[in-house]
Amino acid sequence: MSKTVILFGELMIRLNTEGFSRFVQADRFNIYYTGAEANAGAALAGWGYEARLVSRVPTHDLGQACVNYMRRYGLDTRFVQRAGEKLGILYVENGASQRQSKVIYDRGGSAFATFSDEALDWNDVFRGARWLHFSGTAPALAPRLVPVLKRACAAAKSNGVTIGCDLNFRRKLWSQEEAGRVMTELMEFIDVLICNEEDAGMVFGIKARGDSVTSGHLDRDGYGDVARQLQERFGLSHVAITLRESLSATMNNWSALLYTKTECVFGKKYAIHIVDRVGGGDSFAAGLIYGLCEGWDTARVVDFAVAASCLKHTIPGDFNLVTLDEVKTLMAGDGSGRIQR
Amino acid sequence: MSKTVILFGELMIRLNTEGFSRFVQADRFNIYYTGAEANAGAALAGWGYEARLVSRVPTHDLGQACVNYMRRYGLDTRFVQRAGEKLGILYVENGASQRQSKVIYDRGGSAFATFSDEALDWNDVFRGARWLHFSGTAPALAPRLVPVLKRACAAAKSNGVTIGCDLNFRRKLWSQEEAGRVMTELMEFIDVLICNEEDAGMVFGIKARGDSVTSGHLDRDGYGDVARQLQERFGLSHVAITLRESLSATMNNWSALLYTKTECVFGKKYAIHIVDRVGGGDSFAAGLIYGLCEGWDTARVVDFAVAASCLKHTIPGDFNLVTLDEVKTLMAGDGSGRIQR
Amino acid sequence: MSKTVILFGELMIRLNTEGFSRFVQADRFNIYYTGAEANAGAALAGWGYEARLVSRVPTHDLGQACVNYMRRYGLDTRFVQRAGEKLGILYVENGASQRQSKVIYDRGGSAFATFSDEALDWNDVFRGARWLHFSGTAPALAPRLVPVLKRACAAAKSNGVTIGCDLNFRRKLWSQEEAGRVMTELMEFIDVLICNEEDAGMVFGIKARGDSVTSGHLDRDGYGDVARQLQERFGLSHVAITLRESLSATMNNWSALLYTKTECVFGKKYAIHIVDRVGGGDSFAAGLIYGLCEGWDTARVVDFAVAASCLKHTIPGDFNLVTLDEVKTLMAGDGSGRIQR
């Protein structure tokens, strides 16, 4: 069975203040490279899959540094184009306790927004592939990417590739209306959708029905209802909804549900002491792709995806640098954090 | 309405070991500049007020660096004198869990202790000002500062300036007896007093009366009683008492009460995961001054001051580098620390 | 009464990734020097005891750096031999939340494994000494160290020196069988044994009997039963069992029991927010040695040892850099972590 996953999306530099330093007092940035899809790909590469990036970075040295970073963590960069002058930036300041983390985007006019498939045969990209993953930030960046994405999806379909999408709505990149319109068009290609309940409401206007909703927080039935509506409206094979309870910037509860036509399974809930939560959702996507490609049952898939992404929250940077063994140990119930020696 | 606050007090360098390193193992210090009053002023400057420092620093480059630091965060340094050779020092080692934070003072003979108002027209300082803030550490440093402070207070009064004082008792700087004697003299000028219940007892011998006290911890009535006694003894317009429960060096509960002649209002209590608690009280003072200057009602004032100073505990260094919006978001109940993006 | 403690064991370099960085992403190591016995010795030296290391380090500059580190924290290095080329290494990656800490050993062929007592008069070493401490890692490193250790123990005995041993079973260094065989031989010399319940089972096959065991966790009776069996089988004067509950890599509960022929006393339990838990057990050993040498009653000894080692968990590196006063303050019930100023 093919273990090749195609990831289409932007690659960026992430500049992170040190420790808990705020932007206004920072004198140093730690450098990471990132991208919603690349983040998922890095986890998959670490678990032995082939993760093939389709993207574009500038020709200058930071573009090369970005490619180097991707290669370092095992991503295949042969379809990363080199053109343009601007590498998108994510400035990040880590929150703590009652203080929120902050992200400043500087992505306008980035090389990726000029991505072109003119000289690209999508069949080369998808040959032997199993899965195409992208997130809602890709079309959000530039309208010109929407037809590109459609061509990619069509080629994927014709190569028998499963298509998954992480809704990933970012208010700073586009409006609810645009997102709703474009994402609805793209949904026709999608097999597996990942989102949280809030984004489902904002982008598709889907909210839990009837009396299943208690004020403020949805109960389990409410979340299941949102998943069901998504599944039905778009004819999806799977809908995954991530469930984050932000108790503070330091402590989060984290879980997810996975909905198929026949089941709605909730994963184990983890109380996480957060080191770095950026990329948490992307690492969930990786876990989901992995589990579904492995052909596991629904419960195992969601447990794997939640456990994997739980561990991501303890690792600096966007990449989920954990081994399969580490995820499986946690799934097996050992979250004790004892020393391995 | 004037938004100018005058801050009289020492400016110091704070040398902090990195991370959780102890003094005996440290090979590096992070550098901050600080001062109880400057800390309050920096918050006010960040919120759009004019914060005018009255102080003295040495003529050498560290004096300049200190002034630079104050300017960086928006403080007006035109009344900061340059003379002398010694900048007071606060060596700080951050505690964790059951291990206490440690502060070593090296403030003897500092430039500020030689502060002189001979060549200063206090009316220049207070022209157009709304508030004078100082803390008990200023007179504690040198007896010769007491008459200076009295002249400052007198000038403030004659300019219609409200005078607030943070009791801030530091055993290492003076004895309970000296503190009691001097602070009592100064109380005649004070309108608004900030302290904690322990300092009220040590400096003024004021303790909660009757059966309102339960062993170990005061209950709400007990704290209110202390505030009432302070208000009555010194004819204050407001008394604020900060309420810190140190569960450990890592976790604190934090709140405060604000007592006026007609009300005793307790602020919301926050469970804080601490990044840096030095300057927490000073940031409360800033919040109080801000709220009172804005003319808010008592409950809003204390809620603002508590929320603002709650956030300070998540920021390295002494300055409360938070925006008004961030404080208001927390006041509105969002302490979830979600990412802002 | 003599306050000299002899520590026999390996000295190593510990290379620790920064913050929560994983090995695969680390670009920097913090350098510490360590050794199970040296760790205990450093705490004792800090409390005013003479702590004399018996070990061997390479002749090159890292051997010297290791000796320097030991001297820095007050250890007597006159019996540290210089020979060989290899300093044992402990690579450490700190865990967080559900992610475990990880240790990679590189100790094969180290200078210590070639330690020789040919040119050494053990009577010089033990002259005026009160205690000999070693741990199970010393004989685990090389079979040739077992007879050396026996000669050391015999000389200690003949000099009236109490012998304590921390079982410290490390699967990566030897098998259960070897450990059981060798440690049983060595137990004939031992007066005081420190271990945890798991190691007692793995090395000596000793498990709590009868219905005192509840599934998963032992209750107090179960732990006491293990201690009793150890005491009886080996004729020990004291058995200490450390009790760690790893809730996560960030939060641990920590306590211990001390069993004598007449008493079984449990220490206070601390909920610890962990900074660095490597060396936690060694610092318990130091506390135990200190308390027993001071002639305290059983309850005070175990309370001191638990409080001291609780504080170790808040300090980066392996050494327990706390003062007697700090331990005593915690024993007296102040774990509030308030600032000392």
Added chain:
Amino acid sequence: MSKTVILFGELMIRLNTEGFSRFVQADRFNIYYTGAEANAGAALAGWGYEARLVSRVPTHDLGQACVNYMRRYGLDTRFVQRAGEKLGILYVENGASQRQSKVIYDRGGSAFATFSDEALDWNDVFRGARWLHFSGTAPALAPRLVPVLKRACAAAKSNGVTIGCDLNFRRKLWSQEEAGRVMTELMEFIDVLICNEEDAGMVFGIKARGDSVTSGHLDRDGYGDVARQLQERFGLSHVAITLRESLSATMNNWSALLYTKTECVFGKKYAIHIVDRVGGGDSFAAGLIYGLCEGWDTARVVDFAVAASCLKHTIPGDFNLVTLDEVKTLMAGDGSGRIQR
């Protein structure tokens, strides 16, 4: 005599790899804020002048951090507008020996390029001012800034303000043709021009005439001839030409000439061991402005400007953080770098 200098230009963030690390291997950036004109202003502010920035930064926290940085070093930021989303970036990698330093610009669409003087009364800006300084990078950034700059110059003129310009040609920002056309238009306002000989040739086509040129390097006469042509063509009061000999990225010779209608004076030449040469030219401009405002004779002006900018090369970051005394000591011939104690 007024000591107020107006500086019009972009403010940027400078992200510098650490030490001699290349972009492709960097994991950290040091953060500075910069701008050709702000750099000159910072030096002037340090020497007691009032340096007033006219610029625009984004509304987000990095915009605030930039303003903070400017305030820290004494710049007056009251005319720094807040609007837009993008702060221009200068990525810098320091060269060494035969390896060149590298700069990557990310300035497209920056807040400054949208600077508007609609709501601005230029007379407010220039009231009481002595000098307006800008560089060729300002008009290079956006054609829409050219009329703004002309209005600024006109207002300056009508307020009796001297106008100086540093030609500062940057190939990455505009072509020789555009630069030539626009700068020629602006020259009608300029009193004092600073440039190097290469830029004079590229922008204005001015080259040394006749046999004064020796192959490769101009001799003194050749440089003087370029200055004379510039002075004559544009009717300037002063022309300064900086003279850098790049022996390597580590060693440079540095000097300048100052040409007036009556004199052509060469400054002392310094052999500099370089710490950070970015901002070297801007610090020369500061020295020139200072000397001319002080009314010094030509030789003293050029000597001061060269000595001041020589020292800049020894300071990390773009700002010339040296005191007047330090410059004067060097001018007086003490370049021995002895310890001051």
Added chain:
Amino acid sequence: MSKTVILFGELMIRLNTEGFSRFVQADRFNIYYTGAEANAGAALAGWGYEARLVSRVPTHDLGQACVNYMRRYGLDTRFVQRAGEKLGILYVENGASQRQSKVIYDRGGSAFATFSDEALDWNDVFRGARWLHFSGTAPALAPRLVPVLKRACAAAKSNGVTIGCDLNFRRKLWSQEEAGRVMTELMEFIDVLICNEEDAGMVFGIKARGDSVTSGHLDRDGYGDVARQLQERFGLSHVAITLRESLSATMNNWSALLYTKTECVFGKKYAIHIVDRVGGGDSFAAGLIYGLCEGWDTARVVDFAVAASCLKHTIPGDFNLVTLDEVKTLMAGDGSGRIQR
């Protein structure tokens, strides 16, 4: 023409004290991964060649980190085996001025010394390859690697692959006698030899003859004579001799000669201000391989190799992270280190 180069040799971790810190005072190590052959490969990969490593690293996380590092800089790691527990170490302390740099090896029992070609078809390795490069450190590590290396060379030969070797004599790894015996055996396979004059003397007893030697330093004729003897004795197609003059740890002169049967060409000599000279020789090998593979004339080859390796000395870490353009600019005579912007 194939651009695939095979590199056979050890991969190690390099732990470098920061700045000019000595081992005995260091509290931090910077982490690099290295290997004489990998260093050459990294440069080739950066210039567009395929560089295929044949090596072995441990199964633990540092082995993975090493592989990641190689991938990051474009090396093909598919033939890097995973087995064993020990990653060889190079501890490095940078010298300055009259103080030498220091290297401590900890390579005994490393995973590479257990490299096995049992399960390897060397024809897979060499298929389509152009060049095999290894250095004298590979056979020096373990006698069991000598037959492995011979089988590799034989397979290379039968695949028409050119074989180059860098003599790289390390006294700490083997004796002159062993080196002489083993390297002489291996020379039968070698086409291109790289060495310095000192190693040629120590390993092969080849010294400049007759009156061509002047005391202390060889003149050009002397170096040529050494090259000629090597060429003749071993029937080599090319002999390259690197020429380093260590004026101090800070300043070196650097050049090389390339001897063929018909020519003896000396490269340009560079006076280098050193940032990091470890890996300088390896980067020369890379330059030589590149030039010869490109089919350039002898003078261009040696000029390229010298210029490329000159630049290496300005880059921290062992890898020569320079582009072809940068090397060519330097070859063209621009060693001025001007800023590229």
Added chain:
Amino acid sequence: MSKTVILFGELMIRLNTEGFSRFVQADRFNIYYTGAEANAGAALAGWGYEARLVSRVPTHDLGQACVNYMRRYGLDTRFVQRAGEKLGILYVENGASQRQSKVIYDRGGSAFATFSDEALDWNDVFRGARWLHFSGTAPALAPRLVPVLKRACAAAKSNGVTIGCDLNFRRKLWSQEEAGRVMTELMEFIDVLICNEEDAGMVFGIKARGDSVTSGHLDRDGYGDVARQLQERFGLSHVAITLRESLSATMNNWSALLYTKTECVFGKKYAIHIVDRVGGGDSFAAGLIYGLCEGWDTARVVDFAVAASCLKHTIPGDFNLVTLDEVKTLMAGDGSGRIQR
């Protein structure tokens, strides 16, 4: 022959900005501990001598950290008293090229200035000692230390201990007049004097006579004449004059002469690329003491002292962390800085 050297003087903390950062821009200090005499002692301890400090540090944790630092580098701290609150500070900013290094002292009221020999039997200190070393900064700090020092010298004399003094005149600590008066009194005890020519003039009014002086720089005869006058006036056995030529903060020439009644020998001159020149003079003193104690001839003594202190300039911090072998290699003429491997 005894190898015990007694060092009497202040111990301080040295806070150094990172790299070439100026005080006004620094956000971090590196921590060293120092003292003119301790610096000399650390070198001697590293060379196998017993170096016994007589000093006083505060009781707080920084006092302990200072003692730890001394122990780390092998100094005997048993005579370091613990009392007082203030540890003297040396703030240091490293210069570069034409920019001078800067030192800010904060030594007023330090614990050492309160040093008391009331409870001290100087005979305990000097028992078995060979040498007493102190510098002019000790009496400069406090007049009350002068009689202490005289008692120390008298006791040294009566124990047959040689007394050496480094004149070390610091304008910031006392005036020329005071220094001249006090040092003249102390000279009656001194056997070996170390100074530079400038200090000899300022403290004792001794200048080179007759026509031996050329303007600006003394020639060899001039320096010899100064030494001769010192020797004659104070009846010294040896006078050493250090000869520093500060070409810049980066490049210095360094040498010295040693004058006895019968010889005047100049050491080799080294051109040094400076890493850290603070402590250079102290390391010369260490070399001189070592050579004289070893009984070497005059030329060897001065060559050793100059070579040792040359190497100090390449090491961060005040301590000369070089081995005897390293010094001897340099003396033997190898200043090439080749890698040791």
